[in-house]
Amino acid sequence: MPHEKTPDPSRGAAEPLLRIRDLHVSFPTDDGTVHAVNGMDLTLGRGETVGLVGESGSGKTVTSQALMGLLKETRASVTGEILFDGTDLNALDEDRMRAWRGKKIAMIFQDPLSAMHPFHTVGAQIAEAYRVHNKVSRKAATAVAVDMLGRVGIPDPKRRAAAHPHEFSGGMRQRAMIAMALVCEPELLIADEPTTALDVTVQAQILDLLGDLQRETGTAVVLVTHDLGVVAEVCHQVVVMYGGQCVERGAMRDVFRDPRHPYAQGLLASMPSLADTAGRLTPIPGFPPSLTTLPAGCLFADRCPQTHLVPDDLCRSARPELAGSAAHPSRCHQEVHAIQREAAR
Structure with a gap:
């Protein structure tokens, strides 16, 4: 079980540094429109670190590119609000965004050799x-x-x-x-898979360095990664993404100890464990949905082992909303039915 991150003393009732509301990003292609991000919401306080986790194609990197304003001069359609310290970055033109990029918001790219x-x-x-x-x-x-x-x-x-x-x-x-x-x-740092190509020793050094610099400067960090071990080490909160949506979010300790969404449960079950060296990893069967033809129901339904627990085939006919506690919601019909059953008592 990961250790608990010490909350930043500046956290509290103050207005968050970053608030994303109903972010949608789509790209026109010859095969149809790719719906890369579908209604993303995120809140990040000053000095906090949030981990965006999920398989390749889940929308993590596109979300970070939208935050940096890197999609403004492309054919991408970006809608929704990206409020940074009260300013909607999505409403800024490229010249104004360029003045912010690097000074207020900066990014560590996955491959520094190609980025430099x-x-x-x-x-x-x-x-x-x-x-x-x-x-x-x-x-x-x-x-x-x-x-x-x-x-x-x-x-x-x-x-x-x-x-x-x-x-x-x-x-x-x-x-x-x-x-x-x-x-x-900068006040906000976006780190896109900053340790993926490094061996474990150098990876640990880089994570320690980022933590030291963050404490020194008070910078908030959005960490894009598929490595749940890294998330457990450095993040205050976690956003689990699938099919361009947030399917679960919450404090790191809450998501790791009590994952609500079947996809989050599958990700955690697929992690290797030092306590169970003889056991086999449990992969998630199937493949993510096509982002050009999204299903009408839950995006995870075709891979979910728990659809039989929801009546009326609702998982394949209706798109679930985030439900549950404000601090730890998940996008699953089971969560909605649990709330309804509790209210009916």
Whole structure:
């Protein structure tokens, strides 16, 4: 069982830093419209970390791209509200969004080698990211870049700042990407699978680094990952996504100890356990639904082992809403029927 994250002392009744309301993202393709995100809701307080988890194609990365405003100049249709400190990012034009991107909201991409320019030195790229939002000389920005490389644990940062991305190891490139993302001390950091390509030792170092920097700067973090072990280690809350929807959300300890949605239960059952080394992993059978032809009912119905518990074949005929407690709801007809049965008593 994962340990409990210590709540941030700044949490409370204050207005959340980020609030997403009914986010929908779709893309036109030759095969039809891809409904990548379907009514996503999310609330994140200052200094908190939320993990977006789910299989590939569940809408995690598209949600993060919408937060960064990276879909504004594409053919994607983005509707709903993305309220950041009271400002609807979805209503900003590209010029205004560019002024926010990097300074108030930053992103760590999954592959730092492809995210960084191969022809410029690492130090020059971090310095340029700093100069975009701060009126300083190139010399002063370079000094900031060297200092930031030192802060993220890169040895001999002055010499390493003059190196190119391909001269760094995978772990060092990820540290440099973190340095670039945090150099302007953003209020929100989006980390898209930041440890996927790293071995477990370097992964642990990167997670410790992110935690230390978060405590130092008070930055809120949206962590996109398929690794539930990482979520258990660093997240305050969890959002389980499936078919572009949030199917369950809540405090990390609540979701891990008492998963409500059959999909969340399946994800946790598929995790390896040190306590049961002889047991076999339990995979979730079947495949996610096509995002071009979404079913009328629950998106998980064809893979769910519990549809027989809901009467009238409701799982395949009606789309469930989030139900249950405000702190730990799930998108399952069983939750709705449980509430109705309790009310009828």
